[in-house]
Amino acid sequence: MDFELTDEQRMIRDMAREFASEVLAPQAALIDETEEYPFETLKQMGELGLMGIDVPEEYGGIGADTISYVLAVEEVSKACAATGAIMSVQNSLVCYGLVHYGTEEQKEKYLRPAASFEKIGAFGLSEPQAGSDAANQRTMALRQGDEYIVNGSKNFITNGGVADFVVLFVRTDPTQRHKGISCLLVDTDTPGFSHGKPEKKLGIRASNTTTLTLEDCHIPVANRLGEEGEGFKIAMDVLDAGRIGIGAQALGIAQAAFEASVKYAQEREQFGQPISRFQAIQWMIADMATRIEAARLLLFQAALKKDRGERYTREAAMAKLYASETAMWAATKAIQVHGGYGYMKEYPVERYFRDAKITEIYEGTSEVQRLVIAHHELK
Ligand SMILES: Cc1cc2nc3c(=O)[nH]c(=O)nc-3n(C[C@H](O)[C@H](O)[C@H](O)COP(=O)(O)OP(=O)(O)OC[C@H]3O[C@@H](n4cnc5c(N)ncnc54)[C@H](O)[C@@H]3O)c2cc1C
Structure with missing residues (x-):
């Protein structure tokens, strides 16, 4: 496995990162509070190509690979997991199925406008x-x-x-x-x-x-x-692709929880020193960093297999299972690092905690992912 990102993968990640920090991050807490569907920012993401990342260019997508998709969903979800959920549905559950099973007529009528978010699926x-x-x-x-x-x-x-x-x-x-x-x-x-x-x-x-x-x-x-x-075969195929998207969403939430914890641990002082000096805090940071890296590698493995045209049901289930449980675990630890402040809306970690939970439920619960993995291991 090559761990170096290609120029295109880096470019897509950087574009998503810039958009996420400039546009999505500033509104994430507000739309969480108001429950407002972010039409305008989603339309902008459509114009940037973020809604049809692996849709071929001839159908209005940017024709990139699945690693690029993982990188982009992670960046978006790190800033705003609700936007990451919509992005994952549009790319994986809607566009992917149309690319692989759609007739030419269906691709023109549904895929092309979906790839630019002119049509919401x-x-x-x-x-x-x-x-x-x-x-x-x-x-x-x-x-x-x-x-x-x-x-x-x-x-x-x-x-x-x-x-x-x-x-x-x-x-x-x-x-x-x-x-x-x-x-x-x-x-x-x-x-x-x-x-x-x-x-x-x-x-x-x-x-x-x-x-x-x-x-x-x-x-x-x-x-x-x-x-x-x-239909059932299509649903399962589409959900394999979707699980990579939800795994990437979970990775973004986990990364956000980690970064917030590192920052807070170095700023907050107790007993006359930053709490980052306490080994109890250091261990939480070390475990977060390790689990996040492991989740990222599992996601890259599933993405690589998908792009090579190999079966990746097992790898997608492992990546989704591990990334989602890492997100929930890291968000819980992030609140612990923040103490009482982490429980307040003044800091973003309580939102990460609430957002992380869904990744263990939709597109197959953690129990269902374990069933899929066990099915492959025991046959
Ligand atoms: C916010 C949100 C968005 C969603 N978006 C979509 C969407 O866009 N499209 C869509 O089609 N669906 C969507 N879903 C539905 C989601 O995929 C389901 O909620 C999920 O698959 C679980 O189904 P369920 O809620 O009926 O739980 P159940 O299947 O009733 O599960 C209840 C519990 O039993 C466990 N369980 C069930 N069967 C087994 C088993 N055989 N072995 C062990 N444990 C088992 C489960 O793991 C879980 O812990 C969404 C759900 C939510 C909450």
Whole structure:
């Protein structure tokens, strides 16, 4: 494995870093408080190419590799994890599937505007009874001629209330389980489509999360992504890519918690000396630094395998599992380093703590990642 970044990877990281520190960081605490969806900054990110990082240039992306994607999501999430969540959904859960399974017509209509964030996408897999058990889909799509009639509901959908279209998973064959699922591209202005109010959340509060309801929605067969019955396979493939994005989001939160702790430990004095002189604090800093490096290397490994066209399900699960648990652990330690001040909103570490938690839950909980890894180790 080559540990040197290429010129392009460094350029994309630096561009994301500059944008994150100049534009995202100053507003992160405010939009966490107000729960305001940051349309304007997301549009700017679209113009910079940050919403279609590995989308080929011919479809309006910047055609970069997955390491560049990891670096950019880390930088964005270090400043604002809510923006990092939206960025990861748009790049991985929306654009990736369209690049790999879309027809030319679908790529023109959905991928090109999604890569520049002119169209916002959402990924509708979860249902009230189908969380970790994603194959238990009840949203039904009955074929009538050249249309599907779709009825059902989805929950916890990121961008659900603001999306222009949804990559929606539906059951087309009730006699089958995994193989009875298909994937449709559903415009949110389709008659019968509606969304609920934004959910009130612990963290990533500026991201928009809603339920979706579909009542007799007529969706053209031409809007099916992939073949009928291929939906579950597409969802799992897309989630492998997505887990690299969420791992990178977690890495950004962990890095932010670490940097805040290093700064505070050198400034805060107790017993007549900076608390960084105490070995108890030094050990927390050392463990944070070590775990963060390990998470970064796992992410780079998964990204490299993906770019080489190799199977990377196991590596993506390991990277997401380790990075998300590192983020939660590092944010907890960061509050400890800050003492009582860390518990107050005056310092950003309480936000890192709240934001970190979601990375252990969405796109497969930590328990599900362990199931995936164990499946590969025990077969
Ligand atoms: C803020 C937010 C945004 C989200 N965005 C999206 C989105 O954009 N699109 C989308 O489709 N979904 C989205 N989700 C849904 C998310 O992917 C699910 O919440 C997640 O997959 C877990 O499902 P669940 O909440 O139903 O929990 P459950 O599956 O009910 O799990 C409950 C607990 O049981 C454990 N568990 C379940 N099955 C097993 C098992 N076999 N072995 C061991 N433990 C098990 C879980 O790990 C967990 O600890 C989002 C969720 C949140 C909170």
